[in-house]
Amino acid sequence: MAVPRFWRENHERYNLKGAKCTNCATILFPARSLCPKCRHASVGKLVPQSLSGEGVVESFTTVHSAPAGFELQAPYVLAIVRLAEGPRVTAQIVDVGGKTVAVGMKVRKVFRRINQDGESGVLHYGYKFAVA
Amino acid sequence: MTVGIVSYGAAIPRYRIKSEEIARVWGEDPDSIKKGLNVHEKTVPSPDQDTTTLSVEAARVAIKRGRFDPKTIGAIYVGSESHVYAVKPTATILSEAIEASPYLTAADFEFACKAGTAAIQTCVGLVGAGMIERGLAVGADTSQGAPGDALEYSASAGAAAFVIGRERVIASINHTVSYTTDTPDFWRREGQRYPTHGGRFTGEPSYFRHVQAASERLMERADMKPASYQYAVFHQPNGKFPIRVAQKLGFNEPQFKTGLLTPIIGNTYSGSSVLGLCAILDEAKPGDRIFMCAYGSGAGADAFDITVTDEIRNLHREGTPTMKQLIDDKEYVDYATYAKFRGKIIKGASA
């Protein structure tokens, strides 16, 4: 049970809320303590930034050997998605239907249950992506 | 002051299972099933979809269409009989996921299939009393029927979200009347996985009695005749009951056909009548009168008299799916996959 650890990131995972470095205009996801580009100069200059959830697939794989909690979904598509604002995320692609996932495919965030902390524990929600 | 629907949104899972496929597994005659229930296929949520995720998707559509600040929402109520937690409201997760202000009131409702309309009534009351500027009412379910039971053909998943307010109202809720009694037609005891129902007892003494009582009193109150409505939508546990009650009350096929979705998406329980309302609002014109009566086992019925306003033309529909688009975007699964997705067979579990 690690309740606060995941609760702390709810708003980031539910709403793709990152940060903008007002010093160099870089958009970060997730939010960080320091902008990796301008580091010290970013202290006090990072503000919350919502990301649109629009993105493009840069790479993808089909995971057959699934970790705990993901067995019911196996095999599932995992991808690197480049978000419109710049950052990349690792996330599942869902609702593919008959289409073939391909590099360059446009996708859009959806809200799904990601995992649970066992049968009696907290449910974790967050982002996945569906074909746009 | 006009109080009513400011915006609305719907969400249903993409996966479907056909009645023939369920009948095949249990050795039943698919044609009699389809004829008897008028349910041809139903929605199936994937393992990562639940009442919370469907509520969020529906609410996000409503907020996008209405283009208002979610921080103006003063109340959130989610009605369902498949809330993900027995204790911890779906409404709290939903509020975080739509970036609402923490300064709001929230709770979950349960009243079988009419928990969503009960939530709408409550929001109408709070808005009307001037206690809140806007309220969000959601009816959502990922319902289950026991394997091999008649309910297995119809129990499906879906969510409809309504923002209730008094400014930029697209459909005013002029009157609402409810009829509630202690009638045990369908229930689920705490700890039980699947619900139990009273067979034919769910008909006349339950569904029909309550729907008719609420509907007739509503039309008296609103001083309306059935013929004066452009649309009528009822709780639709199967594709037969709503047609029969509509005809009993004096409504005809052109009036109830738009809102009748159960034959192709199944009974979405708390989403049932309200998803039908979403389909109607997708096409309704200013001045149209809509009659809606939801029913929840246990039992009660909520009837509504609604008028579509000019404001409906100003709804920002681009980039949001219509009910038809949601219904047409589908992929079929077989019974084994359905049973796996719905937790009817558990991987690695001992008997």
Next chain:
Amino acid sequence: MRDVAIIGQGMTKFGELWERSLRQLVTEAGLAAVKDAGVPGDRIDAMYVGSMSAGRFVGQEHVGALVVDEAGLAHHHIPSTRIEAADASGGVALRQGYLAVASGDADVVVVGGVEKMTDVIDQEQTNTLATVLDQEWEAFFGATFPSVYALMAQRHAHKYGTTAAQLAAVSVKNHEHGAMNPNAAYPFAITKDAVLKSPMVADPLRMLDCAANLDGAAAVVLCAADKVAEFTRKDRAVKILASHQASDTLAMHDRASITELAATKHAAKRAYERARLTPADIDVAEVHDAFTIAEILAIEDLGFYAKGSGGAAAEKGLTSWKGEKPVNTSGGLKARGHPPGATGVAQAAEIVQQLRGEAGKRQVADAEIGLAHNVGGSGGTAVVTIFGRMK
């Protein structure tokens, strides 16, 4: 900084070693190395041990104290440090040991690496291995260690046309080598067909594209180069010509490019500069083939082959023990096996044997310069060490 040599090496067999505990494994490897070096225990000045996750696998932290105690040296009160850098723990431990001697702080240092995975059940092993990923932003969303490399493989295929057959060639070659290594966990050849038919783990990586994680330990003894003669013959000493380490982002999706390991490139560049060598000078290399694609990336990023042509090189047999650039003569992580904490040290042990001419059947002719390449996780850490015969 003064010159440092390796004067002894030892390792246990790698495998599912049910009868042996973590402490037994690390002590066995240490004893073998110290014996090979001819170093009496009371001359050991410090110990460094790589251990990725003793805490989760055997519930034991404070591994530095455990190892020095089991070596019977706790009453000598020498410093003993445990290093964690995912599966580069061994390589980073080697670097720390090298720095201790090069700086003059210690004359003789034992560097060990150990992992005891099989005390926990398979699912627990997998969960623990996944801790090398970004827990909040990769693993949380369903990424597994193989899937992250699979994402790199897919992009590499998209950009350069790398095929499944080319990936399989790496595994086949490493098994051919492992069959000649008495300490290998899987000392037998496999066919390309067997690889291509093995169950899919994360497309395109199949089971036989993935190194198995198991139990094992390895150790080397480092000595100041000007003190080697006190313990052993010069021709049994192998000099560390350069040791460099580099980092990169934790999450693979934050990398500047996902078809290379920039950490490898940076560590290698500085190592070649320091040793005043080029990739062409390397006679034999042990690289980090946690997955077949990882070896293809490695031979590109280490400068052996141009970016994008690693797959073709493997397929043509150029990296076989008899080829122009022998890679992973030990069998690599794939056939020798991959106890994460031990691997970086086992790689050094193999290079030492090759450069001494003690590599038996898998001996590369005239091996003068060797290189060991150890990576943590999906590339957040990389260590490159270059070795040469003592002249």
